[in-house]
Every structure is written in C-alpha cells, then in structure tokens.
Amino acid sequence: MSATQLGDVTPVAVAPPNLERRDLSRHPALQLGLPVLFAAAVLLLWEFLCRAYAVPEVILPTPSAIYARIISAWPFLVQHAVPTGTEAAIGFLLATVLGIALAVLLSYSRWAYAALYPNVIFFQLIPKIALAPLFIVWLGIGSPSRLAFSMFIAFFPVVIATLTGLNATPPDMLRLCKALTARSWQVFLSVRFPYALPHIFSGLKIAVTFAIIGVIVGEFITAQAGLGYLILFASSQAETSLIMASIAMLCVVGLVLYGAVAGLERLILRKYGH
Amino acid sequence: MISLRGVRKTYASPAGPIEAVAGVSVDIAEGEFVSILGPSGCGKSTLLMMLAGLENITAGSITIAGQPMVGPRRDAGLVFQDATLLPWLSALDNVLFPIKMMRLPREKYVARAEELLHSVGLGDFMEKRPRELSGGMRQRVALCRSLVHTPSIMLMDEPFSALDAITRDEMALVLLDLWARHRKTGIFITHSIREAVLLSDRVLVMTKRPAVVVADVKIPFARPRDESVQDSPEFTAIVARLRGMIEHSIKVAA
Ligand SMILES: Nc1ncnc2c1ncn2[C@@H]1O[C@H](COP(=O)(O)OP(=O)(O)OP(=O)(O)O)[C@@H](O)[C@H]1O
Ligand SMILES: [Mg+2]
Numbered sequence: 252m253s254a255t256q257l258g259d260v261t262p263v264a265v266a267p268p269n270l271e272r273r274d275l276s277r278h279p280a281l282q283l284g285l286p287v288l289f290a291a292a293v294l295l296l297w298e299f300l301c302r303a304y305a306v307p308e309v310i311l312p313t314p315s316a317i318y319a320r321i322i323s324a325w326p327f328l329v330q331h332a333v334p335t336g337t338e339a340a341i342g343f344l345l346a347t348v349l350g351i352a353l354a355v356l357l358s359y360s361r362w363a364y365a366a367l368y369p370n371v372i373f374f375q376l377i378p379k380i381a382l383a384p385l386f387i388v389w390l391g392i393g394s395p396s397r398l399a400f401s402m403f404i405a406f407f408p409v410v411i412a413t414l415t416g417l418n419a420t421p422p423d424m425l426r427l428c429k430a431l432t433a434r435s436w437q438v439f440l441s442v443r444f445p446y447a448l449p450h451i452f453s454g455l456k457i458a459v460t461f462a463i464i465g466v467i468v469g470e471f472i473t474a475q476a477g478l479g480y481l482i483l484f485a486s487s488q489a490e491t492s493l494i495m496a497s498i499a500m501l502c503v504v505g506l507v508l509y510g511a512v513a514g515l516e517r518l519i520l521r522k523y524g525h
Numbered sequence: 526m527i528s529l530r531g532v533r534k535t536y537a538s539p540a541g542p543i544e545a546v547a548g549v550s551v552d553i554a555e556g557e558f559v560s561i562l563g564p565s566g567c568g569k570s571t572l573l574m575m576l577a578g579l580e581n582i583t584a585g586s587i588t589i590a591g592q593p594m595v596g597p598r599r600d601a602g603l604v605f606q607d608a609t610l611l612p613w614l615s616a617l618d619n620v621l622f623p624i625k626m627m628r629l630p631r632e633k634y635v636a637r638a639e640e641l642l643h644s645v646g647l648g649d650f651m652e653k654r655p656r657e658l659s660g661g662m663r664q665r666v667a668l669c670r671s672l673v674h675t676p677s678i679m680l681m682d683e684p685f686s687a688l689d690a691i692t693r694d695e696m697a698l699v700l701l702d703l704w705a706r707h708r709k710t711g712i713f714i715t716h717s718i719r720e721a722v723l724l725s726d727r728v729l730v731m732t733k734r735p736a737v738v739v740a741d742v743k744i745p746f747a748r749p750r751d752e753s754v755q756d757s758p759e760f761t762a763i764v765a766r767l768r769g770m771i772e773h774s775i776k777v778a779a
Contacts, residue, residue, distance in 0.1 A: 423605040430577050430597045431674075433626035441625065445613055525612035525656065 312492040320492040321499060328481070328500045335466055335477040336504045338394060342401025343462035343508065347455060349402070350409025357410075358417040358443075359435070368414075375407045383468050392473040401465030405458040412454020416447025448523045452516040459512050463505050478504070527553040527576070527678070527710065531585035533735075534571050545571040547735030548585065553727075555590075555677070558704060558711035560721035562767065563731030564775050569714045572736070573682050576712060577601050589678070599627055602671030602709070604681040608663035610655040610670075616642060616662075617651040620669045627674060634673055641669035644706065645699050661692040668703060678710045686716065697723055698752055705749045718767050723755060728767060732774045740770045 294314045300306070301313040308316060321328065353371075357364045383400055390396035420443050428438045470479025478501045485493035534546040545568035553559050561569050574580040575587060578597040587594040602623075610619045620638040624631055642651050645665040655663055664684060671679055684700075685693045697720050704711055704724070715721050721728045722744055730740040744763065746754045754760055 421607065421609055423607060423609045424611075426574070426577075426579055427603055427605075427609060427623075428626055430579055430601060430603050431623050431626040432597050432599055434628075437626055437628075441622075442611065445611070523613045 309489050309491050312495055316492050317495040320496040324493060324496055328496060331476060331478050331481045332500050332504055338397050339401060339463040339466045339508060342398050342465055343405050343459050345402040346405035346409055346458055346462060350406045351413050354410045354413030354417060357414055371410055375411065379404045380468055383472055387472055392475060397466050397469030397473060400469050401462045404465045405462040408454045408457040408461060412450050413447060416450025417443050419450060420446045445523050449520060455512050459508050526555055526590065528588045532575065532582055532587060533584040534575060535583045544735035547737050549738055551729065551738060553710060555710055556708050557726045558724055559727045559729060560713045560715055560725040561729045561731060562718060562721055562771060563736060564733050567731050567734045568736035569731060570682050573680050573712065573714060577603060577680050600677045602676040602679045604667050604671045604684040606683045606686050608667040610663055610666055612655050615652045615654060616647060616666045619666050620673050622670060623674045638673050641672055645669060645703060660688050661696055664688065664696060665699060668700065672707055676709065681713045683714050700724060701750060718764050722760060722763050730770050730774055739774045742767060
C-alpha cells in the first residue's frame with residue numbers, strides 16, 4: 252500500500268444503511284383501527300358498569316339502550332336532524348361569504364382596518380352565546396334568528412383566519428408583483444387569495460362546528476324544532492336515552508358538515524396547498 | 526446607462542431616522558455586469574430596491590437611459606435570495622408569471638419561456654411544481670422568470686445565498702452562461718468575492734451603514750468566460766485585493 256498523498260481520493264466502501272424503522276403506530280390500518288377499538292372498549296366498559304351497578308336508565312342509559320332508542324325513534328330523529336343540519340349549513344355558508352368579504356375589505360382598506368379590526372377582536376373575545384337571547388328579541392323565534400345567530404358566531408373565525416392568510420404571502424413575492432406593475436386585483440386573485448387558502452380552510456373547519464353550536468343554542472331558546480329542541484324536550488320528560496340518541500344524531504350532523512368542508516379542503520389544497 | 530447621483534436613503538423608524546444609503550454616485554453602462562459587495566446590513570438591498578423603483582429615493586437621483594426613476598419599471602427583472610415561486614404553478618407557469626402580471630399576451634411568450642428553461646437545463650422539468658424541484662432548480666426557474674419579459678436590467682439580491690456551496694458554484698456558472706446569451710445590464714449583490722469576480726465586469730465595494738461606494742474595481746477577464754478563469758493567478762490576486770478592501774472598509778467605518 253502506498254502512502255496517501257494530499258489530494259488523493261480514497262474510495263470508501265459504504266454499507267447500505269438500514270433506515271427502515273418499523274413504526275407500527277403509523278400503519279394505516281392501525282390509524283383507523285386503534286381509535287375505533289378504543290371507542291368500542293369504552294362503550295363496552297360503560298355497558299358493563301351500568302349493568303354491574305344497576306345504574307337507573309334515567310341517570311345513565313346503557314349504550315345498547317341508546318342504540319335501541321335510536322332505532323325506535325329513527326324517523327323522529329331524522330325529522331329533527333334535517334332543520335338543524337340545514338340551518339347550520341346555511342349559517343355556515345353565510346358566515347363564510349360575509350367573513351371572507353370583511354377580511355378582504357380589512358386587508359385592502361387601512362381605514363376599515365383601523366376602525367373595524369379592534370372591534371372584530373373584541374367580539375371574538377366576548378362569550379357570544381350570551382348574546383343569543385338578543386337575536387330572539389330582534390328576529391323572533393323562527394328560523395331567521397337561529398340562522399343569524401349561527402352565522403354570527405361562525406363569522407369571527409372566518410374573518411381572522413382569512414386575514415391571517417391574506418398576510419401570508421412572502422413580502423418578496425409582493426415586491427415582485429409591484430415591480431411588474433401588477434394591478435391590485437391581479438395580485439389578489441393570482442397571489443394573495445391562493446396563498447390564503449390553507450389558512451381560510453383551517454378557519455372554515457372551526458366555523459362549521461361553531462355554526463352547529465349556534466343553531467343548537469338557538470333551538471334551546473326558541474324550542475320549536477330541531478335536535479336542540481328534542482334534547483330540551485327529552486330532558487323535561489326525563490327521557491335520558493332520547494337525549495343520548497339526539498346527541499348521537501347531532502354527532503352525525505356534525506360529522507357530515509365537517510366532512511364536507513374537510514373534503515373540499517382536500518380537493519382544493521391538492522392544488523393550492525404548499 | 527444607469528446613473529446614480531448622490532443617491533441617499535433614510536428610513537423613518539420609531540427609534541429615529543435610519544440612514545441606510547449615504548450618497549452613492551455610480552454609472553453603469555448598458556450590458557455591464559456589476560456586483561456589489563459590502564458588510565451585512567449596509568444598505569445593498571435598499572439600493573437595489575431603489576433601482577427597481579420599489580423604494581423612493583430620499584435625495585439624489587437615478588436615471589435609466591436618461592429617464593428619471595419615478596416608480597416600478599417594467600424593464601427590470603428581479604431575483605431574490607429565496608426563489609419566491611408560486612407553489613401551485615408549474616415551473617413553466619412560474620416563468621410566465623411576469624407576463625400575466627404585466628397583462629401581456631401569454632401565447633407570445635410561451636416559446637421564450639420554454640427556451641429559457643431549456644437553456645438552464647430544466648427542459649424536462651417544465652411541468653413540475655416547485656416542491657418537486659431542488660433548491661438550485663427553483664433558483665434557475667427564478668432566473669428564467671426574471672428574463673421572460675425581455676427586461677433590460679437584471680437586479681439580483683444575493684440570489685444564491687440560500688443554496689449549499691456546491692449548488693452555489695454551479696449556479697454561478699449557470700448565470701454566467703445565461704448572462705452571456707442575453708447580455709442584460711446586471712446588478713448583482715453577493716457576499717461571495719469569488720462569485721463577484723467570476724461574474725462581473727466591475728465590482729463595487731460598499732462601507733458599513735450608511736453605505737457609500739469606497740472602491741470600484743474593474744475585472745479584466747475577457748468574455749465569454751468560463752470556470753477556468755478562477756484558476757488563473759490574476760483571479761486569485763483580484764480576490765485577495767478585494768478581500769483586503771472589504772476588511773479595510775469595515776475597519777475604517779468602525
Ligand atoms: N423598511 C425599512 N424600515 C426601516 N429600516 C430599514 C428598512 N429596510 C431596511 N432597513 C434598515 O436599513 C439598513 C440597510 O438594510 P439593507 O437590507 O439594505 O441591508 P443589506 O446591505 O441588504 O444587508 P444584508 O447583507 O444583510 O442583506 C439596515 O440597517 C436595515 O435595518
Ligand atoms: Mg440584503
């Protein structure tokens with residue numbers, strides 16, 4: 252073997268590293284299976300404890316009793332789920348349109364921003380549920396007051412997320428646009444709005460759950476129809492299993508609406524996500 | 526010709542005015558490639574932004590081809606440290622972005638955009654999104670984007686500073702080649718003395734903030750150049766001289 256000189260290149264044999272560490276918790280079957288399994292275990296434990304200690308049904312019905320109630324009251328549950336779901340969806344859509352519109356206005360007008368933004372934050376901070384009775388006073392006990400209230404509480408997360416998103420464009424990108432003498436509507440449509448989309452969707456996912464809360468609170472107060480009304484009615488009759496059945500139905504409504512937003516997000520962020 | 530006469534820039538800040546550029550007077554001929562070297566925070570980017578018409582000039586004047594600078598001009602191409610590509614557009618659409626923003630007919634520029642991408646070795650990557658490209662490839666797309674609208678000036682603010690050393694050397698050669706083809710007036714900010722000497726006709730050395738030009742060094746190597754100029758003793762000598770000047774400029778100002 253000769254002595255290594257400066258600048259000589261010595262080839263080094265490299266063993267292929269074994270980087271494949273098996274992380275079982277990331278397996279797709281487990282990611283779906285594990286939470287389902289866990290929930291099933293909790294339900295089983297619930298069933299078992301209720302039976303073992305003979306818990307009265309008025310206090311806590313067993314999962315099997317709730318299931319039986321869902322089956323027997325099914326048409327009734329669906330009949331009340333429809334207005335709840337529809338009103339929440341409309342409230343959410345109104346909040347989306349108005350929230351994005353306000354955020355766009357705030358991001359383009361210094362005056363509007365200075366005058367309105369602190370107020371938006373103020374409303375964001377106060378517990379808006381406390382204002383629900385006012386909506387009944389102003390708009391009566393019909394659908395309009397529930398819609399308006401649902402829209403009102405879903406509106407703020409949309410405004411704030413959109414505003415954050417519209418400011419997420421890298422400053423150099425805006426400089427480039429300016430140097431190219433782009434018009435501000437072009438910059439908005441081609442750059443700022445697409446950059447804002449991931450933020451807007453995270454706001455919309457919060458907003459859709461808020462919209463449902465808004466409708467339920469409205470139904471608690473107006474007591475006309477809907478799952479909120481059904482829960483209130485069942486509790487006045489001490490029908491705990493019907494309360495639980497209504498809550499289960501509400502979960503379905505929530506999942507459907509949230510799923511719709513999350514599905515649209517997936518579709519749009521496949522193109523605009525980064 | 527680009528003429529700067531006593532160009533100053535003072536930023537207003539809550540802590541009082543910040544004088545970033547203090548009286549820069551330089552002439553840059555058409556088709557000349559000029560690099561600017563200077564300590565960090567001395568006002569190089571500020572000067573470039575004034576040349577792009579994106580910052581107003583506190584005092585003095587900039588004229589380009591006899592026209593006083595008043596605002597953004599469509600004949601400048603910008604390259605930043607970050608490629609700043611739009612993540613949802615293909616490489617080709619990113620190159621064509623200036624055409625869209627300038628409201629020019631896309632059809633007339635597609636061929637040019639494709640040719641530019643070919644010339645930097647991205648012919649097979651035109652439909653790829655930025656996230657599918659390496660850092661060096663993204664910066665190549667940004668270089669093409671700065672040329673697509675046939676500007677007369679290329680303004681580059683540390684375009685290779687975010688890249689690793691090997692990619693960076695490679696990019697300097699890509700730019701050398703691209704510039705040889707298009708011969709725009711080039712203004713190039715860098716912290717790499719070697720890069721500046723390799724690419725430029727002239728190198729300007731600036732002082733600490735507030736910046737003034739303390740040295741204006743002509744780089745004598747013939748064009749077209751290639752990487753071999755870096756091996757010549759003159760190259761090493763110029764790099765050493767510039768290094769000395771920069772160290773001196775920092776000390777003097779301190
Ligand atoms: N918009 C601004 N408002 C106030 N001060 C600013 C502004 N932009 C830059 N400055 C200040 O002006 C000085 C020069 O900044 P500039 O970005 O031009 O330096 P630079 O030479 O490009 O630095 P670097 O080498 O780090 O990029 C700095 O002290 C900076 O803090
Ligand atoms: Mg800078």
